[in-house]
Amino acid sequence: MATAYRLEKIPNLKAEWETRKRIYALVVNGKCAVINYLENVISDNELRSVMVTLKLLGEQDVVRNTKKVIKIKSHDIWELRVPKGETRISFFFLW
Numbered sequence: 235m236a237t238a239y240r241l242e243k244i245p246n247l248k249a250e251w252e253t254r255k256r257i258y259a260l261v262v263n264g265k266c267a268v269i270n271y272l273e274n275v276i277s278d279n280e281l282r283s284v285m286v287t288l289k290l291l292g293e294q295d296v297v298r299n300t301k302k303v304i305k306i307k308s309h310d311i312w313e314l315r316v317p318k319g320e321t322r323i324s325f326f327f328l329w
Contacts, residue, residue: 238263245273246285252292287314 241258259268272281287302291314304313 251289254295255292257288257292
């Protein structure tokens with residue numbers, strides 16, 4: 235059976251936050267680790283921090299706050315970080 239991929243909107247991510255970029259989660263074979271993590275695993279405080287950072291990503295062309303977002307060396311992959319927490323979400327840009 236072939237692997238099925240699709241993009242899905244992240245729950246609670248407001249459309250008005252996406253003025254520069256659209257933000258989606260990758261779903262593989264009907265499962266999405268990011269959405270599952272945000273809905274079931276993460277604490278409320280970390281979820282608020284993740285949403286603030288996603289808002290920054292959607293509203294800016296380039297995020298320069300390295301406390302929130304870092305580029306993984308030698309890749310076009312970035313990592314969303316929650317200060318003072320353990321949450322890390324890797325992402326990439328589709329142009």
